[in-house]
Amino acid sequence: EAGVTQSPTHLIKTRGQQATLRCSPISGHTSVYWYQQALGLGLQFLLWYDEGEERNRGNFPPRFSGRQFPNYSSELNVNALELEDSALYLCASSYSQGNTIYFGEGSWLTVV
Amino acid sequence: AQSVTQPDIHITVSEGASLELRCNYSYGATPYLFWYVQSPGQGLQLLLKYFSGDTLVQGIKGFEAEFKRSQSSFNLRKPSVHWSDAAEYFCAVGWPGGFKTIFGAGTRLFVKA
Numbered sequence: 001e002a003g004v005t006q007s008p009t010h011l012i013k014t015r016g017q018q019a020t021l022r023c024s025p026i027s028g029h030t031s032v033y034w035y036q037q038a039l040g041l042g043l044q045f046l047l048w049y050d051e052g053e054e055r056n057r058g059n060f061p062p063r064f065s066g067r068q069f070p071n072y073s074s075e076l077n078v079n080a081l082e083l084e085d086s087a088l089y090l091c092a093s094s095y096s097q098g099n100t101i102y103f104g105e106g107s108w109l110t111v112v
Numbered sequence: 113a114q115s116v117t118q119p120d121i122h123i124t125v126s127e128g129a130s131l132e133l134r135c136n137y138s139y140g141a142t143p144y145l146f147w148y149v150q151s152p153g154q155g156l157q158l159l160l161k162y163f164s165g166d167t168l169v170q171g172i173k174g175f176e177a178e179f180k181r182s183q184s185s186f187n188l189r190k191p192s193v194h195w196s197d198a199a200e201y202f203c204a205v206g207w208p209g210g211f212k213t214i215f216g217a218g219t220r221l222f223v224k225a
Contacts, residue, residue, distance in 0.1 A: 004155075033212065033213075042215065042217045042218055043202065043215045043218075045212050058212075090155055090156065092156075099144045099163070099207075100146070100158065100161055100206075101206075101213055102158060103148070103155040104155050105154055105155040106155045108153075
């Protein structure tokens with residue numbers, strides 16, 4: 001059974017540009033979570049989608065947004081990139097409002 | 113507010129020695145408890161989880177954790193550490209009905225030969 005898959009593995013963008021990261025959850029999982037892991041800052045919760053709707057949002061500005069598609073895959077968009085957005089972005093999935101979340105390998109975003 | 117505390121930012125142990133990583137949580141009821149491991153540059157892998165029942169939980173890679181309600185703790189243990197165990201370990205809490213899981217700040221494990 002395939003795990004959570006994320007793409008791209010690495011992404012380099014210039015300050016002010018937009019970045020799009022993608023995630024496919026484990027088959028059968030309808031909840032998708034996004035986390036940011038910046039150097040020295042631990043795991044910061046970004047967004048939670050369930051059944052196509054945004055259910056909860058962490059303490060991030062509106063330029064961090066996303067959506068969940070009918071097949072439960074998800075994308076994270078970061079607009080007006082800033083240098084401090086450079087981080088590992090982790091996607092995780094679970095059954096709907098499930099208790100155990102499973103992570104993908106992450107997408108490295110570097111803003112220069 | 114709910115919180116998870118991992119008191120040790122980093123720990124160094126010798127290969128073959130035993131390991132205990134500490135985790136304490138603050139929550140009104142018994143939450144669901146998890147340990148994850150993250151190798152450098154990779155995602156998080158679930159080591160083990162506790163929902164209810166036996167308070168000693170066995171996980172993958174020879175790890176175990178013990179839930180102690182009186183101490184609000186869920187410490188991770190391994191009897192003999194291998195060099196490949198060097199990684200960052202995250203304790204996490206969740207609860208029934210969903211909502212986001214809360215992660216501790218992580219403990220970096222270094223293994224010396």
